[in-house]
Amino acid sequence: MSGQRCWIFGDNIDTDQIMPSQYLVLPMDEMLKHTLETQSESFAKQMEAGDFIVGGENFGCGSSREQAPLALKKLGVRAIIAKSFARIFFRNAINIGLLLIEIPSVEEFSEGDLLEVNVKEGLLKDATTSKNYNFFPPTGLVKDIFESGGLIQYLDNKK
Template sequence: MELKGKAHKFGDDINTDYIISGRYKFKTLDMNELAKHIMEDLDPDFYSKLNPGDFIVAGKNFGCGSSREQAPLAIKHANVSAVIAKSFARIFFRNSVNVGLMLIEADTDLIDDGDELVILPKEGLIKNVTKGIDIPFKPLPDFMIKILSDGGLVEHFKKHGGYSF
């Protein structure tokens, strides 16, 4: 499996209020509706710039702040195939695994806004096609890969009847 798309670059400490504002998330469980508002307070046109499969790329501490699972869900429903950041906040990290959104921790200084990327998850490699460089990353812990490969925690529970590590 490989993922292909364009990088949309953000800075450090992107919090979940920026990913999906409380103005929207308290009102609805319609994730396709919420997806239209992702990153709106940072870039009002962000959703319209996305093509299916694109990547959100950021600095350190991506997803800090509130526990809203609507944040990774809205990203997933906006058809973003993975978030690549230097580091992730812990609740966002576990929420993403639970909803089946792929997260990659890598040196994002080597990626600029608009770069074309190909990700090889099994090989632990990001190919920056625009810059012609390879960026390695550390794969996720085994039990998280198990949840992700089951399609998230809902499917994991349906399949195993509970936690199965």
């Protein structure tokens, strides 16, 4: 079976949970070890590049800290799948080229399910349950920024 595992989290996972405030001054490689530690003892230790995160409603609410999406991107998270995302987290993720996928039926995923994504077709596949999910891939300006790899790269391309 192909795909990579997903890690399940709940509703309203705020950025203080993704990266608690006392670690914000650490160098990035040290900071990464604490990613989501209040929610999962094993995530930062065991996750592998290419894995997925599944959240509920309002993922990434709270503080504007870009270290939250950046840590997930640096760890190699392929995409975050959630019912909804908080606004600042959403734009920070676009600006650093981290894929966010909105899907209403996140309850259908189980911890460890193997997932695959095709961004162009807006298709997410759960290889463990053999179910397919459609999502709206980014469009317009958001698509341009995302496809450039982030806001800075987008600016470079415009030069």
